[in-house]
Amino acid sequence: MASGPNQLSRFNVTALTAGLAFLYLPIVILIIYSFNASRLVTVWGGWSLHWYAEFFHDQAMIDAAWMSLRVGATSATLATILGTLAAVALSRGAGFRGRTLFSGMLYAPLVMPEVITGLSLLLLFVAIDAERGFWTVVVAHTTLTMCFVSVVVQARLGTIDRSLEESAMDLGCGPFRAFVAVTLPLILPSVLAGWMLAFTLSLDDLVIASFTTGPGSATLPIRIYSEVRLGVKPEINAICTLVVALIALVIVAASLVSKISDARGKTAAPL
Incomplete structure (x- = not known):
């Protein structure tokens, strides 16, 4: 019996299952082993929350996590403001001079290798004699996520x-008042979704942050990477599980915001 056009074949199901397993099975294993009572990462010693308690008693990791949250929230807010203004300029100012150049420079980080972006920002900070720390990482992440x-x-x-x-x-209404009173409420769900995306990208970044950070301002990915080079500890599994949970919450919130945006878009779309 031939399958209909909307039915999945056995090959498609197998390929989909293999793809999902390749993507998510390592994460599932990491989450399971974060509850491992053994000090050996590859040896199961029973269920335990010991390594989560170790994380909350590791002041260096707590400081790095707090730094990542501060950098992520600040850079996401700046990126949201600047990115929204840039989007308005491109959407409402179709005829201004230099639009093509502006658009190309704005979207360059989408295709630029992160190592190039990080190195160029490092050279910029060195050239202007800027002390590398919290604000240099914020500027770098704003550049990346805007x-x-x-x-x-x-x-x-x-x-x-x-x-x-x-x-x-x-x-x-003037143009600014019309934007604030009419346009901004309609695009607010997308603005919030953009903020969440920028925050997630900032929280995840390692390459650019490693170029632009300084003493005392290491983010959580940098701290995790420095620990992993000496060997994976069970505490790292617990930390990564908490990060996965946080990102999952952000994704769920972004999905809800996106649905609200689509619903508003249907009511405000031109006929």
């Missing part, structure tokens, strides 16, 4: 009926 925010917001702006803004300006 383009992602711009992509998300610009896509949302393209679905909004511009007659809504024009009607507000016909009723006496």
